[in-house]
Every structure is written in C-alpha cells, then in structure tokens.
Amino acid sequence: MSAIHYPFNKLIVVTGAAGFIGSCLVSKLNKEGFNFIIAVDDFSKVEKAHNLEGKTIQERVERNAFFDWLDKNQEEVEFIFHIGARTDTTEFDRAIFEELNVSYSKEIWHRCVDYQIPLVYASSAATYGLGELGYVDDESQIPNLQPLNAYGDSKNEFDIWALQQEKKPFFWAGLKFFNVYGPNEYHKGRMASVIFHAYHQIKKTGKMKLFRSHNPDFKDGEQMRDFVYVKDLLDVCLFLMNHRKNSGIYNLGSGQARTFKDLVSDTFQSMQLGPIVDYVDTPEDIRDKYQYFTEASMDKLRSIGYDKPFHSLEQGIEDYVTNYLIPDAYY
Structure with a gap:
C-alpha cells in the first residue's frame, strides 16, 4: 500500500488543538515534519496554555472565528482533524453539547464537502452506553445505540447524521475513542x-x-475498560491521513479490556x-450508569490495513508515568 505524499507547506487544521488529544496530535505532526498547522481552540482557557508550548504552528484561530477563516483559506487546507468537543460526561446542559458537538461538527462537515477537504473527527465509545449491543463498529447498529449521558448522545447524534448524508467529504472517518490516557491531560x-x-x-x-x-x-x-494510550491513537490518525480511503466510523481502543x-x-x-x-x-x-466492561472490536480498522501493534497497558503506563508524570513533562 503506497502512502499519499503531498506538499509539506499545505495546511493541516487541528480543532481542539490546545486540549489533551489535539495538542498531542500537533506534536506528532511536528515530529513527522508537518509544521504548517492551524490550531483551532478557545484560547481563553488559560489552564491549557502549556500544551502548545514549543510546538510549531502556523496560526492560532479562535474557535468562533474558524469558519470565516476557513472560507477565506480553504484552498490552502489539505486535511482537517476535528478533535475539539465538550467532553464532560457530568455536564447535563444539552444545549452546550448541541452547539459544540453537533452543530459545530455539521458546519465543518458541510465545508469539507464543499471544499473537498478530507476529514477525521472524534466520536466516542460513550455512544455504546452499557454495551447492550456489544462494542462492534457496525454502522448499521449506530441508530440503535443507547448512550448513558448527554455527551454520548451528542456524539451518537452526529455519527447518525453523518451516515445519513448524501453528500460526504471524499474521505472521512469518525473515530470512537475508548478510554484514552497519556500526557497533556x-x-x-x-x-x-x-x-x-x-x-x-x-x-x-x-x-x-x-x-x-x-x-x-x-x-x-x-x-x-479498554484503556488506549494516546500515542497509539496518534498513529491511527496519521495512518488515516495518508490512507484516505475506506471512509466510515471506526473504533479506536486497544482491543483488550x-x-x-x-x-x-x-x-x-x-x-x-x-x-x-x-x-x-x-x-x-x-x-446505575456505571460501565463494568468495555472492549473495542478492532477488526474493522485492521481490515483496511492498519497493522501496527498497540501498547499493552503495562507499556503505556510505564511510558506515561516515567517520561511524563514523574518529570512533569509535556508531549
């Protein structure tokens, strides 16, 4: 399988760039030689400020100004990673999730269709609820899932909406993140x-x-639980950026509870x-909402050619604790 190569001066957008997974993704992209990155976030959240220190970024764009920015600069954008979301499972205000996780994501989707920009977005294993239907990323079952909270509902609502769209980006993938851990959180x-x-x-x-x-x-x-190390998640994101076929919704866990x-x-x-x-x-x-077991079926991602092994829990914790938590370091 040959990788897609494109100019390194094309822009890669990362939403939620100052957050946990987004900032790690920016760092990973830098390590792979991608330095023309547009970081989108609510930069008024000063508690996340350290996450982008030392990273090479072309421009920071406030979340509320992003669509105007994209309309003006779409010809320069090569790829969008939509990682930003409200992820608090204890938040009960559904209007917040509707605005940030559903409506905002739809706006990104429409622009990726109109401007022919490939898209990877963050979904969540919270969509599976208590796992009554298992943890298999079967798209035909997504409308039947029963999340346990407003956050999970918002992620599932967008997944359902995306699958229903007649017009889709030429490549897109939704990733159901399981229990992600690692630096910058x-x-x-x-x-x-x-x-x-x-x-x-x-x-x-x-x-x-x-x-x-x-x-x-x-x-x-x-x-x-299915605990997945953030570095494995980043490898999958870069694989999909280079793969650009087999659009759809995929689990992203370790595959091992x-x-x-x-x-x-x-x-x-x-x-x-x-x-x-x-x-x-x-x-x-x-x-009554507590999950006693989650385990991602990873066969679907493997079936499209992703063959890199995932960190075991022991390996991931050893790296996280030794190289980041003890020295108080960032990725």
Whole structure:
C-alpha cells in the first residue's frame, strides 16, 4: 500500500488543538515534519496554555472565528482533524453539547464537502452506553445505540447524521475513542484518566481508592475498560491521513479490556511502590450508569490495513508515568 505524499507547506487544521488529544496530535505532526498547522481552540482557557508550548504552528484561530477563516483559506487546507468537543460526561446542559458537538461538527462537515477537504473527527465509545449491543463498529447498529449521558448522545447524534448524508467529504472517518490516557491531560480535572488520578493520589497519600463493585459478576477492582494510550491513537490518525480511503466510523481502543486493579498495580510499579488499594462505594448518582466492561472490536480498522501493534497497558503506563508524570513533562 503506497502512502499519499503531498506538499509539506499545505495546511493541516487541528480543532481542539490546545486540549489533551489535539495538542498531542500537533506534536506528532511536528515530529513527522508537518509544521504548517492551524490550531483551532478557545484560547481563553488559560489552564491549557502549556500544551502548545514549543510546538510549531502556523496560526492560532479562535474557535468562533474558524469558519470565516476557513472560507477565506480553504484552498490552502489539505486535511482537517476535528478533535475539539465538550467532553464532560457530568455536564447535563444539552444545549452546550448541541452547539459544540453537533452543530459545530455539521458546519465543518458541510465545508469539507464543499471544499473537498478530507476529514477525521472524534466520536466516542460513550455512544455504546452499557454495551447492550456489544462494542462492534457496525454502522448499521449506530441508530440503535443507547448512550448513558448527554455527551454520548451528542456524539451518537452526529455519527447518525453523518451516515445519513448524501453528500460526504471524499474521505472521512469518525473515530470512537475508548478510554484514552497519556500526557497533556493535566487540565481535564475529573475527566482526566484514572492513571493520571492514580499517580497523583498515590504520590500524595501512598495509596489509591477504587470503586467497589455493585455487580455480582465482578469482584472489587475487577471492573474492566479498554484503556488506549494516546500515542497509539496518534498513529491511527496519521495512518488515516495518508490512507484516505475506506471512509466510515471506526473504533479506536486497544482491543483488550483490562481491570482497574491491573491499572493501579501498574501505576504503583512504575512509581516503584507496592500497591495499597482502598475500596469505596460507587456514588449512588452514577451507580446505575456505571460501565463494568468495555472492549473495542478492532477488526474493522485492521481490515483496511492498519497493522501496527498497540501498547499493552503495562507499556503505556510505564511510558506515561516515567517520561511524563514523574518529570512533569509535556508531549
């Protein structure tokens, strides 16, 4: 399979560029020689300021000014990564999600159609809800999914809308991100990964608190998630940018569910400490929405030629803790 080569002075747009995944993507693009990057975000959020330090960017464009900018500069744009979104699963104001995750994404889609710009956008495994239909990226099942919160609803709504469109970008892909962890997530508060919180809790107290299981099928700490290291996600994004065929919606996880107990033990080990874990009750307000198992089926992405192995949980945590959390470094 031959890669697509195009001028390195063409512009690549990254929305959400100051956020966790967006800033890591900008860094990855720089490492691959792409320096003509348009960073789109709400740059008034000063807590994310460190994420773009030291990165090569052609221009910063405020989120609310982006469509005017794109209308004027579309001929220079080679690719759009639409990573920006409101991702807070505890936000209940559906109007915010409708504006930022649905309407904004539709505007980007329409322009990618009109201007013939290929598009990769961020969806979410939150669309799968409790996994009643499994975790297979079968597009025919997407209208039947039942997300558990407004965030998941907004992502699923856009996926459904995209699939229904008669006019589509000549290449597009929606990526259902599972539990992503890695550097540059320090600003996310409660929404940061369990690994981030485990590291800081262990550093402060010497131990880690995990939720008890309230499901008889799972022991305490053996609730399972598909944790995917952000560096693997970046490799997939660049593969799709160069591949530019087989449009559609894809899972993006590690393909391997692991327990929270494993995660915490690996974090202690990376900090060269023995594990001490306390279990606390899952708060009642989220107990009925708590996922006990997620695991991405990765066959669809593999079927279009992506063959790079993913980090194991042990490998990802070791790299994250040793090279980023302990030295307080950015990617």
